[in-house]
Amino acid sequence: MASEQYAVHNSIGAPIDQTRLAEQALVCAPPRTAKFTLQEWKLSNDQRLRNAEDQQHLADRILGECEKVRDETKERSELLKETTDRRIEERIGDIEFNKQELLVQRKQICLELEALGMYKTRVFDCLASLQTNSLNIVRKCLMLRDGRIGIDLVVDPVEQALQTEITTVLGGQSLLRRALEQLQEQMRRLRATRYMLDRDLQYKQSAIDLDKGSLALKPTDLCLSIYEGYADLDPANISAAEYDAYSARNIQLAAREVTSARPIRVYIDTLLKQVIDDLWKAYDRCNREFNERITATKIAKARLEDLHRETTEKIMQMQTNILELKKALAHKEGHIGLAHTRLGRRAQRVEGELVKDPPGQTLFYECEMLRRSTQELQQMLHEANASLRYLCQTQIQLEEDINVKMNTLKIDEVDCMTLRATMDYHSY
Template identity: 80%
Template sequence: MGEAQFGVRHVIGAPVAITRLSEQAIVCMPPRTAKFTLAEWKLSNDQRCRNTEDQQQLADRVLGESGRVRDETAERAEIMKATTDRRIEERIGDIEFNKNELQIQRKEICLELEALSMYKTRLLDCLASLQANALTICRKCLMLRDGRIGIDLVVDEVESALQQEITTILGGQSLLRRVLEQLNEQMRRLRSTRYLLDRDLQYKQAAIDLDKTNLSLKPTDLCLSVYEGYANLDPANISADEYNAYSAKNIQMAAREVTSARPIRMFVDTILKQVIDDLWNAYKKCNHAFHERIEDTKRAKAKLEDMHRETTQKISDMQNNILQLQKALADKEGHTALAHTRLGKRAQRVGAELVRDPPGQALYYECEMLRHSTEQLQQMLHEATSSLRYLLQTQIQLEEDINVKMNTLKIDEVDCMTLRETMDYHSY
């Protein structure tokens, strides 16, 4: 006992070694517990049994409640999932309905744009034809008619009709350009509306794809995650009424643009018909003026040609007349010489024979008459020569006038009318 207290350890087969107190291994022994009575032991066992029974009953209630809550929450989750799925399907149906309505309006807009594009092509063709064909031809006709010469270079009904036709063409071009501007503005509005519809359709298709993806998800999928952020999980700030109003507004706007675009086509048809009718009227009026002027020129030319033929005949007659007058003068010279010779010879009588007898008087009167006749013939020859000169000048003037009329007829009937035959006004 004493050895144990001082830490003396005995090892079999080894010498006893005594260590210092600081190197001894001190073992602390717990104090001896108090002993219980039998009554306490029975009480403890009974209490333990009651506690155990209470815990078992509590556990049974928790197990029953847990099963009920588990079944209830599972059923609620299924019901909520089914309700959500049904709402998503209904939402997909609503979006697809609005999408179909938008697609119908978009198709109407595309058809209207295609129709307006054809009308725009008609307007551009008409403008190009008026500029390159009609206006150029009218201006060229005016330029060609400036090539008339002499008295035919006159401001006549044809020139006034050409100026009026040019004014009509320019007015028609101005009117068609204004209509084209309105048409382009309407097409721009339709394209803008189509862009808005395309964007709305894109958003609706994306929403449909997202809801279909959500509808296909299952609770057992591995791609699911739980949101643990602080921001609101549902950032939607547009109510269903606002959404429906927005979709209805887009549909109504598209329908309104299509409705407002259709009267423009009728307006373009009316304007084209009016312009073409005005151009045809101006064209016919100008052609009528051309035909009247050509007929007047032809009549004037025919009259000048008749006068030229008559003048040529008169020149020929006058030339024959001059030859006959010259021949008559030559004949009178022989008679005059004969009469003068006879008088000269009778003047050689002598004495009482140099008497003023009837033969002498007759020769004297013959000489006077021959002189007077010669003077008359010379006067007539002078007048005939002057008349021939005037007739020749008139003939030259008539030929010049006929050439002027021929030049005018070539310009009006050949050049201008041939050009005007290429003018084509159709309904485009």
């Protein structure tokens, strides 16, 4: 009977534990009869009815729970999607705000770079002008003034002023070169900062595009994919505070670089004005020395020309005087011959007639006076000829000095001042 009940239990659907049956010893039961009893039929029907009712109640409970879970998960999914959408929108807004701040700073950097580029051009123009115009002209003036000759080849205030002007030009070039190095270094830092901002803007724009693309996705899109890997799906390892600090640091760095660039422009403005003022002062001082030297040379040349004219007149007077002296000597020769002839004739007297009478004394005195007069005339003629030689030498020296002064005036007034007229110092 026990074996029959065990068989009936198995026939109504109870699972048979195959493992435990394998462990137990099998008992051979005699084959049952071909027909069941009425009691077994009722028991089997009742059991099937109970099982069916239990399964229906279980199915009703599972259906209710499934509907509840579906509603809850649907509501939760929609709520989570709305929350995620809202957070993504907020994040896009935050990134857009930071992007606008970065764009503002980038614009400031670009404006500052443009302004510094103009200042760089101004400094380059000033340096080129000082090198090719001012410095070459001043040095050429020094070389031209080495062409002075004679006593005019002197170290005068003009040469000292030209040396001072060269020193001023070289000093201005040194200051401008140092300022140009600072300017170029600041421009390099601004470009580096702009590159960093451009990279940050690129990353932010990429993040905005990705978030907008994610925000536009719908659960019904065909491009969706399910991640089935083992690694963490979110590789982000930077906190929001670190991100905000990074963006704020970039903005602060850009603002600091722009702020540090502005004093350089003020410094270059001041430096250019100072250099140009110093150059104008040196230029005016040198021109003033040139004008004074030219005036002094003209005065000396005029005095030499006056002396040359007077010397020429004296030479002509001396030449006339020498002619008169020669005429006087020629005239004295007749008187001397006459007096000597008369004395010779009176010396031919004989005996008592050879007496020292007044005519003889007078003739002797006349001869002596004529001799002395001749000696005086010859001495004066000698002195006149020597004076004439000295006057001619003086005339030649005066002509040489006048030529020296003319050469100096040509160098200073014509060559140097014409060159210096092309020098131009303006606000670059």
